[in-house]
Each structure stands twice: as C-alpha cells, then as structure tokens.
Amino acid sequence: MKRLGTRATLTALVLSAALTGAVWAQDAGVWVQIEALPTLEEAQDRARAYARNLPDVNGYFLGGRWYGVALGPYTAEDAEVVLRQLRARGVIPSDSYIVDGDRFRTQFYPVGTGAATTPQDLPAGLGETDTTGTTDTTGTTETASAEPAPEPQPAPEPQPDPDETVAEARASEAGLSREEKEFLQIALQWAGFYDAAIDGAYGRGTRAAMTAWQEANGHEATGILTTRQRAELVGQYNAVLDGMNLQTVRDDATGIEMQIPTGVVAFEAYAPPFARFGPRDALDATVVLISQPGNQDRLFGLYEILQTLEIIPPEGPRERRNDSFVIEGIDETRHSHVTVSLENGEIKGFALIWPANDEERRTRILAEMEASFTRLDGVLDPGLVTPGEEQSVDLVSGLAIRKPIRDRSGFYVDDVGTVLTSIDAIEGCGEIVLDGAHPAEISYRDDDLGIAVLRSQDTLAPLDVARFQTGTPRLQAEIAVAGYPFGGLLASPAVTFGRLADIRGLNGEDEVKRLDIMAQPGDVGGPVLDNGGAVLGMLLPKAVRAGQVLPPEVSYSVDADRIVEALAAADISFRITDSVEAITPEALTREAGDITVLVSCWE
Numbered sequence: 001m002k003r004l005g006t007r008a009t010l011t012a013l014v015l016s017a018a019l020t021g022a023v024w025a026q027d028a029g030v031w032v033q034i035e036a037l038p039t040l041e042e043a044q045d046r047a048r049a050y051a052r053n054l055p056d057v058n059g060y061f062l063g064g065r066w067y068g069v070a071l072g073p074y075t076a077e078d079a080e081v082v083l084r085q086l087r088a089r090g091v092i093p094s095d096s097y098i099v100d101g102d103r104f105r106t107q108f109y110p111v112g113t114g115a116a117t118t119p120q121d122l123p124a125g126l127g128e129t130d131t132t133g134t135t136d137t138t139g140t141t142e143t144a145s146a147e148p149a150p151e152p153q154p155a156p157e158p159q160p161d162p163d164e165t166v167a168e169a170r171a172s173e174a175g176l177s178r179e180e181k182e183f184l185q186i187a188l189q190w191a192g193f194y195d196a197a198i199d200g201a202y203g204r205g206t207r208a209a210m211t212a213w214q215e216a217n218g219h220e221a222t223g224i225l226t227t228r229q230r231a232e233l234v235g236q237y238n239a240v241l242d243g244m245n246l247q248t249v250r251d252d253a254t255g256i257e258m259q260i261p262t263g264v265v266a267f268e269a270y271a272p273p274f275a276r277f278g279p280r281d282a283l284d285a286t287v288v289l290i291s292q293p294g295n296q297d298r299l300f301g302l303y304e305i306l307q308t309l310e311i312i313p314p315e316g317p318r319e320r321r322n323d324s325f326v327i328e329g330i331d332e333t334r335h336s337h338v339t340v341s342l343e344n345g346e347i348k349g350f351a352l353i354w355p356a357n358d359e360e361r362r363t364r365i366l367a368e369m370e371a372s373f374t375r376l377d378g379v380l381d382p383g384l385v386t387p388g389e390e391q392s393v394d395l396v397s398g399l400a401i402r403k404p405i406r407d408r409s410g411f412y413v414d415d416v417g418t419v420l421t422s423i424d425a426i427e428g429c430g431e432i433v434l435d436g437a438h439p440a441e442i443s444y445r446d447d448d449l450g451i452a453v454l455r456s457q458d459t460l461a462p463l464d465v466a467r468f469q470t471g472t473p474r475l476q477a478e479i480a481v482a483g484y485p486f487g488g489l490l491a492s493p494a495v496t497f498g499r500l501a502d503i504r505g506l507n508g509e510d511e512v513k514r515l516d517i518m519a520q521p522g523d524v525g526g527p528v529l530d531n532g533g534a535v536l537g538m539l540l541p542k543a544v545r546a547g548q549v550l551p552p553e554v555s556y557s558v559d560a561d562r563i564v565e566a567l568a569a570a571d572i573s574f575r576i577t578d579s580v581e582a583i584t585p586e587a588l589t590r591e592a593g594d595i596t597v598l599v600s601c602w603e
Helices: 010-015 022-028 040-051 076-088 166-174 178-190 204-216 227-241 296-306 359-372 560-569 585-595
Strands: 030-037 057-063 066-074 097-099 107-109 246-251 256-261 265-271 274-279 286-293 318-320 324-330 334-343 346-355 406-412 419-422 431-434 438-446 451-456 478-483 494-502 512-516 527-530 535-539 554-559 596-602
Touching: 030 040, 030 076, 040 057, 040 066, 040 107, 040 227, 066 076, 076 097, 107 227, 166 227, 178 204, 178 227, 227 359, 246 359, 256 286, 256 346, 256 359, 286 296, 296 324, 296 334, 296 346, 334 359, 346 359, 406 478, 406 535, 419 535, 419 596, 431 451, 451 560, 478 535, 478 585, 494 585, 512 535, 527 585, 535 560, 554 560, 585 596
Parallel strands: none
Antiparallel strands: 030 066, 030 097, 057 066, 057 107, 246 256, 265 274, 274 286, 286 346, 318 324, 324 334, 334 346, 406 419, 406 596, 419 451, 431 438, 431 596, 438 451, 478 494, 478 527, 494 512, 512 554, 527 535, 535 554
C-alpha cells in the first residue's frame, strides 16, 4: 500500500512499528503487561522501579496518550507462569494481563539497548515449584498447596537511581540506529539548540547542542546524553501532542486509514466525496477524508472546487500535478492543508484545518497524518449520506462555500472585455473577480458620478458590448435593468422591467435619471436599457438623501451622456447608437445577457 508524501517523518519512524512494533512482536512471543500510564515521565519512573526487582522489564508507547510497562517477551506457556506467580506474590498488579504486543510502538525503556526479539527464559525463582494454584478453562482457581499465599505487597515506589556515567552513556548511544540519532537531532532542533543538518552524525554541532540542552535542563554538561536524558528530551518534544490523542482510524467507507487527532476532532458525517471529522471542543480543528472514483478531469475539478470552500483560505501556495495536488490556505484565523492524489481510478486524500498561530502543533500533527496515510480498497459510495446532513446551495457536500463580501453587476463597454460598474461594487475589496473566475483591477474611477472601470487580468472575448443611447428618451418609456439580483446563485443575469419616471433626479439633478423599477442591490452597476436594447445609463445604489428613505420602487441611474464623457476623457473606447427601434422582451433579455457581468468583491 502506498503512502502519500515522499518521506515519512522521523517522528513517525520513532512512533511506528518499523522500529520496535507489532510485526516482530506477534512472531516473537507474548508479554505480561503490568501498567499503562498517561505520561511518558510516569511510565519511565514505574519501569525503573519494577526493573530493580524484576528482569525483562520493557516500556512501550501504546498509541494515543498511553505508555505501557510490560515483562517479556516469553512463550505463551511461560507468560502464564510469570503472570500467575508474580500476581499471587503481589509483585505486579492484580489486573495485569497477557498481550501479544500488537499495540507496542516505540520502546522508551530501556532506551538504546534494543528490544528483545525472541522469547526470554523464565526469571529465576519462577516455575520450579508452583504453589499458587492452577486455573481451569472456566477460570476457577484450584489450590495446589495447603500453604496460604503470601499477603500481596504494593508495587515498589520509584526511587531515584544514579544516572549513567559518560562511558555508559556513550555505550548506550552507540546502540542507537541512524533514524533514532536523527530523531534526537530533530528534538534538539525543536528545543532551539541545534541548527545544522539532520544526518544522524554526531559531530561538533550535535555535541554542542547536547551540551547546551544539558545546561539548560540542570544536567552535567558532558555533550553526551544518557539514556534518561534522551528520554527526557523526547518527552519534551512529544509534550506538544498531549491531549491530541493521535489514533489510527480505519475508515472502510472511504478506503482510508491514517492517524487522526481524536482528542480534538470527532466523526460528524459522510457527504461524498468527504468524510468529515469536526471539532470536539473549543479548538476549531477539522479533518476531512476525501475519497471518490475518477480520472484526471475529476481530479482537476476537485482541485478547483476545494478552493471555493470557506475552510480553505484563498491565500497560500498551490501545486497541481498530473496525478496529485496540494493546497495550502492561510489567513488570520486558520491554516488549512489539502493533499490529494489519483491512483488506479481512485481519488483519495485528506484535509487538515487548524487554527492559525499554532504552527508547532499543526506541523507535528500534519507530519503524523501524512506519514500514516494508507490507501485501502474501495472509495466512498456517492449515495452514502449521513441522515439529517444539511443541504444547501451554499454548501458543497456539507462544507460551506467561501462567499464574497458582496456581488454586484457590470457590463462590457469594448471588445477586449473592459467592464463598467458602480463604485459601490469595488469599495473595500481585496480582490475583484468577474463572472466568478477572472481577477480584475481598477483602471479608472469617477467618484462624483459613482462609476468605475475594470480590466480583467485574463484575456476576455465578450459576446457583445454596450451601445450607449445619447438621445433624449421619452418619459414613461419602458426600460429594463440587467443584473444579478441574487448574486452568484444564478448562472445568467436576470432582467427586471420598469419605466423611466424622469430624465432628472427629484431635486432636478441632470446627471441622473429617475426610474420606477423594483431593482435589487445585486443589480447595482448593471446597464439600464431602453426597449431597443440601447444603454440609457448605469444603475446606482439606493441612498438616503437628506435624511429621507425613498420608496422601494424609486431608483436612479447615471445618465449615458455623462458616462460617455467620462470614458472619452479617460481614453476608454465605447460605442454609441441613435437607434430607437424596439425589440421583443425575449430578444432584449438575450442581448442584455450577452453584455452583463457579475462583479464580485472579495476580502
């Protein structure tokens, strides 16, 4: 099974079964697990305490936030003897039990000596004379001796013991693998003491870093970390993951297995192609598994769709290849990462959405997720939707679409795609987008008239352009406004019909025309057309004038003559017409749709 990412992180190497894990553990024998502790420090203390009185003591990371102390490995028969006799003597807890080691990951005790890979002999004093009784298959204990068992004794309290000498520390260090040495360099780098290459070679830089770390943590500065000091450094490094409860989650519905921070996210719903894990508490984190059948076209389509989601900020690096893509989205509230690839007709990946300004924890968790990502058979069934899952045009598979600050209208004035719109459409915008796809910039504005001219950064070829009617229109003539009254919800502009109420404003302003029409805010910036399709002006936003709110049917448009004068002064090309020939409403709607543009304002 292939994993995403070109190289598993060293953290994953230390936490994986590759070093001391389940593969050989299951073949080599079984263990007597005697304790499980929630922190590495506690587990190290207990392991050292048991080791003073018992042989074969080992400590393993169990996954999540647990660390286990175990004896072994032994054959299954010998493990039964060890468990029964030591439990009866009160040397180990009464709830100790036999395990096959499939949960064992990193060996944290003893560090540097390597785990036993073959069953060990029975400890001295066990097995020769078993007077503790036997257990039948029903679990009933039969006494084999008349002598009563000794009173259980509490497990020994951990006592501080001398640390290794420099020679012992050097010897234990020599037993470390290259990956383990590299991991210690990474931990020293994270702690701020090492800034050279991660190569597993302990030269002057590494020794100086070790010396500095020892001094900072109250140890004798020798430049060689003892077994206990290495464990302390690793414990500091892993402390950032406390509470994350990284667990391997196998989701057969999506065909994905990977580590997920189950301490902060929990499964919410299937909404193909996503399986969504939402935040458990105040930490606003989300994990999304992505799984669907498809080809390169669907992969590229998914790449575009994901970038419209609210959880993926628009700023950040993107990389799309023939069979994969990576999206990084960063803003002041969140840092999102998406990794997806196409293999054998299956598109799979994941997204991690994490709060901003928590990079240390985010990068650690992301590294674990990437290293553990595993493809299983099958993809998410498109019909598998969690009952009650919300549906809306503002959602893509249960995830909110990123929305602009506002949507307004505009219209083409020349053949190269220059767009005229309202000042209201572009105020306070970090980015202006035409028809939802083409970034644009402001090339001219006239705040007195309330107009702005936009030029697309892409090459555009309009189906048609506006023709300005410079003649004087007839009062009460039929007019129409083309625009996007519902923002981007409709793929095409709508046309609203009304009448020309006056060729001036209510106070006699000759630069505007008064309209009797039920226009919406999304129509602002759109063309005002006569019944022949010629442009009489541009719709202005409604405004409170002299403390008065006008009736909803009253709107204003900038006069076409004033627009033409402004465009000519700015050296922007345009067309005019003096035709007054009427066309059908259907033809007018079609022509209006060819020249009208959706203008979206984004942060």
